[in-house]
Amino acid sequence: MKISAEDKAKLVSLARAAVESVVTGSAPPEPSKKTGLLGERLGCFVTLTNSGRLRGCIGTFQPQSSLVQTIIEMGQAAAADPRFPHDRISPSELDELTVEVSVLSPLVETDDPQSLEIGKHGIYVMTAMGSGCFLPEVATDMGWSAEEFLSHCCQGKAGVSPNAWRSSDARVYLFTSEKFDH
Numbered sequence: 001m002k003i004s005a006e007d008k009a010k011l012v013s014l015a016r017a018a019v020e021s022v023v024t025g026s027a028p029p030e031p032s033k034k035t036g037l038l039g040e041r042l043g044c045f046v047t048l049t050n051s052g053r054l055r056g057c058i059g060t061f062q063p064q065s066s067l068v069q070t071i072i073e074m075g076q077a078a079a080a081d082p083r084f085p086h087d088r089i090s091p092s093e094l095d096e097l098t099v100e101v102s103v104l105s106p107l108v109e110t111d112d113p114q115s116l117e118i119g120k121h122g123i124y125v126m127t128a129m130g131s132g133c134f135l136p137e138v139a140t141d142m143g144w145s146a147e148e149f150l151s152h153c154c155q156g157k158a159g160v161s162p163n164a165w166r167s168s169d170a171r172v173y174l175f176t177s178e179k180f181d182h
Contacts, residue, residue, distance in 0.1 A: 001178060003103060007038055008180045011071050015046045016099045018075030019056075023089050028076060031068035038068045043104035043175075045135060046074040048081075048089065050096050055089055056081035061107055061124060061133075061175070071101060100181035102135055107173035113165055114146045116174050124173040125153050127164045132157025136177050 003011075017029035031038070044067065045059025056078035063070040079089055089097065107124055110116070116123060119140040124133040132153050139149040150172070151162035164170055 001037070001042075001103065001105060003037060003178055003180070007036075008101070010038065011068070011101045011103070012099055012181060014068060014071050015075035015078075015101050016097075018072040019046075019048060019079040019089070019097065019099060020094055022076050022079035023091055023094060028072055031066070031072065034066045034068055039066045041065065042067045042070070043106075044070055044074055045102040045104070045177075046071065046078040047100040047102065047135075048078050049098045049100070050093060055093075055097065056084065059102065059104070061104065067103065075099070098181055100179060102177040102179045105176040107175050109171060109173050113150055113172040116146050116149070118144070118146060118149065120176060121174040122177055123149060123153055124175065125150065125158055125165050126171045126173075127154070127158060127160050127167065128169060129160045129164070130158035132159070135179075137179065 014029050014031060021028040041063045043061040043063055045057060048056040058074050058077035058081060060070065120136055122134055122136040125131060134153050144152065150165040154160050154164040155162040165172055
């Protein structure tokens with residue numbers, strides 16, 4: 001998938017406006033363009049950082065509406081990330097916030113999880129006891145091997161044994177992501 005510079009700017013602008021609507025209590029943005037790629041049902045994540053510190057990150061693999069609408073929903077959710085209940089984003093912090101959008105490819109189940117390419121593939125691991133995901137850049141940022149990437153996702157995100165991805169009932173999906181910010 002190739003996203004134009006114009007569409008990237010539009011998506012980041014919508015995500016930022018969605019975040020601001022939650023933080024300031026204003027009305028959420030209304031998407032104007034729902035054609036082409038922006039009108040497709042694509043998974044996405046919105047990640048919020050301030051000077052490199054994570055402030056929120058929420059996404060979906062199974063959007064219920066167009067990409068522009070999903071970006072707004074994920075931006076609002078990221079602004080209220082439940083991992084930060086006592087450290088919400090403040091209005092004075094908005095100008096310092098980096099808003100990053102990741103548009104995801106469809107999930108592809110793999111029978112060989114260790115065949116994933118570090119830096120290219122993200123992972124989504126599903127087990128009977130929990131599920132979790134990591135965007136592609138996590139393994140690169142952390143310096144993890146494919147096995148470490150899978151194990152950390154199971155333990156840290158899905159809340160299951162680090163080796164759960166090896167289980168015959170576990171399902172591992174790979175995806176790619178186009179990431180951009182403003």
